[in-house]
Amino acid sequence: MMSTDTLASPDTFQSKPIRKTGVLIVNLGTPDSPSVPDVRKYLRQFLMDERVIDIPYLNRWLLINLIIAPFRAPKSAKVYRKLWLPEGSPLKIYGYSVEEKLQKVLGEKYVVKLAMRYQSPSIESALKELRKECLTDIVVVSFFPQYASASTGSVYKEVMRVVQDWEVLPEIRFTNRFLDHPKFIEAFANLGKKYMAERDYDHVVFSYHGLPERQITKGDVTRNFCQFGSCCDVLDHRNQHCYRAQCFETTRLLVKEMGIPEGKYTTCFQSRLGKTPWIKPYTDEIIPELTKKGVKSVLAFSPSFVADCLETTIEVGEEYKELFEKEGGIHWQLVESLNDSDIWVETVEDLVKNA
Structure with missing residues (x-):
């Protein structure tokens, strides 16, 4: 008979479970370089996403690839060269910085990884x-404040495509x-107040x-609420997922936080592509009306x-400034994005912990 002295203690075979959370932070994407081939590669991947250009596959393929x-890659490459920093794309530089800072504040029970949708x-x-x-x-944190099928929805779809064949799926x-989010509003409002x-x-x-x-x-x-008018005057259960x-x-929320009076601000939309109607009002049409x-x-x-990124620094910061001055305006000031600021990292930390 085996002596009880030789029996292993239950503690020998048991250990306390260690919870470890993965954090995937995702932004839209950027070319690997401002060269024409890399920009063309990026445009093809980005625009071939059926959630970005939602037309039949053959029509989409012909439109994008032919x-x-x-035709757009050489023009876009010139713009990306203006945007590019010695260290690379600002979007990726700030992304890696947020990854590093977020890992530090979350600690060893978390593993943070940056990804780009494209x-x-x-x-x-x-x-x-x-x-x-x-x-x-x-926890997947898409870096898009407002939900849209073409951004957040596309990230969801790609994540599920990748993990669908995993034998073991974590939550x-x-x-x-x-x-x-209060800190998101506070962060942009503080930049504006400055x-x-x-x-x-x-x-x-x-x-x-x-x-x-x-x-x-x-x-x-x-199927009957969206009218592109007063339906956006309030956000409720009927339009809670409507991007506009x-x-x-x-x-x-920003106007309230900064104390901007009615009649002194305008909401508008940029970066439209093609001849089909995009959500209005258009920024480039609002500017002449203001002047x-x-x-x-x-x-x-x-x-x-x-x-x-290109849409903020170049489009809003430079192109709209030129249009504003051409129309008779004097001073156009772009408010920079949150980038890798401490309050933005705090926002993401809170999103992770309360996902």
Whole structure:
């Protein structure tokens, strides 16, 4: 008979479970370089996403590969060269900085990885690294304040495509939107207040990335609420997932936080592509209307982006400034994005812990 002295204690075979959470932070993406081939590669991957250009596959393939990518890539490459920093793309630089800072504040029970929906580092490669960590769960934080099928929805779809064949699936949670997160509003408002303390502005413009109107109507599950008018005056259960309504709500929250009076601000939309109707009003059409009313100075926000990129630095910061001055305006000031600021890292930390 075996002596009880030789029996192993239960503690020999048991250990306390260690919970470890993976954090996947995802932004839209950027070319690997501002060269024409890399920009063309990026445009093809980005625009071939059926959630970005939602037309039949053959039509989309012909449009992207025979028209947009060949002709737009050289022009876009020139713009990206203006944006590029010695260290690379600002979007990726700020992304890696947030990854590092977030890892530090979350601690050893979390593993943080940056991914881009398009190009590198890819969602697939980041999830492959997280898979090795024996995780209890994964939190996916899409860096898009307002939900849209073409952005947040596309991230969801790609994550699920990658993990669908995993034999062991940890719990996966997604952040849907964070336009009303107190720290997000505070962060952008503080940036605006900084400029407002330096001078008086005649008007404040909140310019958001645009979407085709058809994508908004397709997302209207009621099939009769979306009218592209007063339906966006309030955000409720009927339009809670409507990108346009969320943008107007973001403006209302920022206006309240900064104390901007009615009539002194405008919500509008940029970056439209093609001839089909996009959500209105268009930023480039609002600018001449403002100057005709005597507006000489504008403070411009782009609150659909959390990191400076082509759409903020170049489009809003330079191209719209040139248009404003051409139309008779004097001072156009872009409010920078949150980038890798401490309060933005705090926002993401809170999104992770309360996902």
